[in-house]
Amino acid sequence: MTPITTRGSWTDAATVVVVGSGAGGGAAAWALARAGHDVLVLEMGEHQAPATFDQREENMLARLFQDAGSRASVDYSVGVLQGKGVGGSTLHNLNLCKRLDPELLDVWVAEHGLAGLPARMSEAYDVIERTLQVSEVEASRMNANNRVVRDGARALGWRNGPLRHNRVGCVGSGFCELGCAYDAKMNSARVLLPEASARGARIRAAARVTRIEHAFGRVTGVSGVALDAAGAPVGAFRVRCDAVVLAASATASSALALASAVPDPGRRIGRGLTLHPGATVGGLFNERIEGWKGIPQSWECTEHLHPTDPERRIWIVPVFGHPVGVAAMLPATGALHTRLMGQFAHLAAVTPMLHDSTFGHVTADRGGRPRIHYTPNAADLRMMARGLAWSAELLLAGGAREVWLPTAPPLVVRTLVEARALHDRPARVLDPPLAAVHPMGGLAMGGAASAPVDPTGRARGLRGLWVADGSLFPSSTGVPPQISIYALGLLTGQACAASLSA
Ligand SMILES: Cc1cc2nc3c(=O)[nH]c(=O)nc-3n(C[C@H](O)[C@H](O)[C@H](O)COP(=O)(O)OP(=O)(O)OC[C@H]3O[C@@H](n4cnc5c(N)ncnc54)[C@H](O)[C@@H]3O)c2cc1C
Ligand code: SF4
Structure with missing residues (x-):
């Protein structure tokens, strides 16, 4: 070619x-x-x-x-990554x-x-x-970040399984x-x-x-x-x-x-227009996770995903950022930010992705480029709040010492009881910030x-x-x-x- x-x-x-x-x-x-x-x-x-x-x-x-990765909806409620x-x-x-x-x-x-x-x-x-020679990712290739998702889901008795690639x-x-x-x-x-x-x-x-x-x-x-x-x-x-x-x-x-x-x-x-947006939830582990090594996503948790059930619209998968991306996403600034980045090797992360019911729309700017109009509706914000709680539960059940949530203000939870209390947290636009890779x-x-x-x-x-x-x-x-x-x-x-x- x-x-x-x-x-x-x-x-x-x-x-x-x-x-x-x-x-x-x-x-x-x-x-x-x-x-x-x-x-x-x-x-x-x-x-x-x-x-x-x-x-x-x-x-x-x-x-x-x-746009060098900086594309977003017009109201900045969702970052939109496209290639x-x-x-x-x-x-x-x-x-x-x-x-x-x-x-x-x-x-x-x-x-x-x-x-x-x-x-x-x-x-x-x-x-x-x-x-395209699609096949299941071999079990021997699973990295520690994916093992956290598998082990956490198994400990909670949640539906989970391998992915194909x-x-x-x-x-x-x-x-x-x-x-x-x-x-x-x-x-x-x-x-x-x-x-x-x-x-x-x-x-x-x-x-x-x-x-x-x-x-x-x-x-x-x-x-x-x-x-x-x-x-x-x-x-x-x-x-x-x-x-x-x-x-x-x-x-x-x-x-x-x-x-x-x-x-x-x-x-x-x-x-x-739908975006299938997600947020990133991080878990801090005693052992080194080194989530940047190996195939990034090989395991999924589908316990909270059902194609027609409005109360089950969250798909959870491992996600791992490279240093600049993680630094930008961490829910902290100053000395706390430095301390958290110092723990990079001990971090595991997952993303709850939302099967959204919001419909946005696209317009064209004067050069014919897309403008994305999308603000998550109340039902989706509620579902995403639950997605954060389920993700925190999953990471804790997978062995995390504490879980960092990208809420405003940032929250840290250390027990399943604390994680489950998040289900009732009121949901708002930009809390958490959302990113979409699947418009x-x-x-x-x-x-x-x-x-x-x-x-x-x-x-x-x-x-x-x-x-x-x-x-x-x-x-x-x-x-x-x-x-x-x-x-x-x-x-x-x-x-x-x-x-x-x-
Ligand atoms: C970080 C990231 C990870 C992802 N991981 C997965 C994954 O693991 N599994 C999965 O299923 N999906 C994944 N996706 C999503 C998946 O890659 C996309 O859904 C899919 O590639 C979209 O296909 P498409 O043909 O619609 O558009 P694209 O693949 O985006 O192709 C559109 C092309 O059109 C070009 N274009 C745009 N405007 C013009 C124009 N005016 N003139 C000429 N060319 C133009 C663009 O430059 C682009 O090359 C991921 C996306 C991202 C951002
Ligand atoms: S970037 Fe690395 S992990 Fe991803 S397909 Fe290529 S070799 Fe594999």
């Missing part, structure tokens, strides 16, 4: 343009190229060789994350692969008119999991979130885009699409700005094409559709004429426009979405390919 980078103005033509090269874009481009179509992938980020990933937060956040670069967010993600719960898919069938989706998803999961040749460096210097991630960049490229697909990096061109109700092309290595504009481009597959992520795809005035009779474009929705698929996208991934308002990314979900999934986005990207790519061949 040799992506083209042009630091100046250019023009091009293709049968189909895929906007974005992450999970959804990679899978769609792969399907389209395998079907023999003339595909051009446009990616705003750079093409970067894994060997240049230096595992330093101050460098890699700017290289692999949108950029050839490979998108699959460059820096943690490689967990968790299928959607069949019960959630049944709800989507009943409430969103997505009949047939469960069977189509099941086939697509099989293909993608085989292609898409990694081959992983040396357990623990730096997944900063990009894998060992090229062990079986992701869009390592697997799907190279194969699409081998079948003739072209990839252009540093090309930010700002407009989907259309006339008389159908797509005619895209236009945008060519960027320098720092993301500043250095030229303009235009591509003529018959079809556009939007895969710029939940948030960016909606913003692009809005900025392009894509017809939207149901006025739903940009609506229905979803904005261009939801659905059977109703008001849904912006039909169940096959075809946009309703504009002929020749398709959607293949995390925007498609009609509600929060409650679990990490990458494998489902790969699967949906594949389904959209196949449907678009079939329509181009017809």
Whole structure:
């Protein structure tokens, strides 16, 4: 795979343009190229060789994350981490692969008119999991942070189990979130885009699409700005094409559709945004945990997660930050902060992630970039307060001497009784601060004429426009979405390919 980078103005033509090269874009481009179509992938980020990933937060956040990792909702209630670069967010993600719960898919069938989706998803999961070599993380590879979650859940009698991942040749460096210097991630960049490229697909990096061109109700092309290595504009481009597959992520795809005035009779474009936000809870142990070593997430606690029970909407997994990230998150300043950072090696951490019922929305700024409007509703704030309490219980049952909660003001609990008392703590916005790595929705698929996208991934308002990314979900999934986005990207790519061949 040799992506083209042009630091100046250019023009091009293709049968189909895929906007974005992450999970959804990679899978769609792969399907389209395998079907023999003339595909051009446009990616705003750079093409970067894994060997240049230096595992330093101050460098890699700017290289692999949108807005250098500082993206947030307009009211700052939730930080939103999204990726950029050839490979998108699959460059820096943690490689967990968790299928959607069949019960959630049944709800989507009943409430969103997505009949047939469960069977189509099941086939697509099989293909993608085989292609990305998804497997269960071997027990021998579990690090101490994950053992805390397993042992704590077992001690409490809570449901727990191993996770599956898409990694081959992983040396357990623990730096997944900063990009894998060992090229062990079986992701869009390592697997799907190279194969699409081998079948003739072209990839252009540093090309930010700002407009989907259309006339008389159908797509005619895209236009945008060519960027320098720092993301500043250095030229303009235009591509003529018959079809556009939007895969710029939940948030960016909606913003692009809005900025392009894509017809939207149901006025739903940009609506229905969910974030699956989480907080970080730390536990201090007598023994060294050294949570930065090894595969970051290999075990989950699902006791408080059920796809349809409004009182069970919390998924708990281990999480571990590198030094700068941890320093920024610690609930303390000054001498106390110094003391806490001195305990870095003895920290374990988990994140309670919320299957959110809040629906936010996306708008586009004047440059067509996404603005995220999302404030957690009261039910979600209550559920997150419980998530903190359950996380504290889990860490204490796993052997923590004390648990630090990112509340305002920060709280420390040392016993299960103290942890359980947190269930009744009033919940407020920014208490705790939330971060989201799984935005979803904005261009939801659905059977109703008001849904912006039909169940096959075809946009309703504009002929020749398709959607293949995390925007498609009609509600929060409650679990990490990458494998489902790969699967949906594949389904959209196949449907678009079939329509181009017809
Ligand atoms: C730290 C972190 C860890 C994660 N870990 C996991 C995990 O373990 N398991 C899991 O299931 N999920 C995980 N995720 C989430 C997962 O990576 C994403 O849900 C998934 O990659 C989203 O796929 P996508 O195709 O919708 O978008 P992305 O993969 O984000 O790809 C979108 C691409 O479009 C590009 N783009 C945006 N706008 C434009 C434009 N206007 N023109 C051209 N290109 C554009 C972006 O630069 C980006 O490369 C994680 C996310 C983060 C941030
Ligand atoms: S833990 Fe494995 S997949 Fe993650 S960065 Fe290290 S080698 Fe790569």
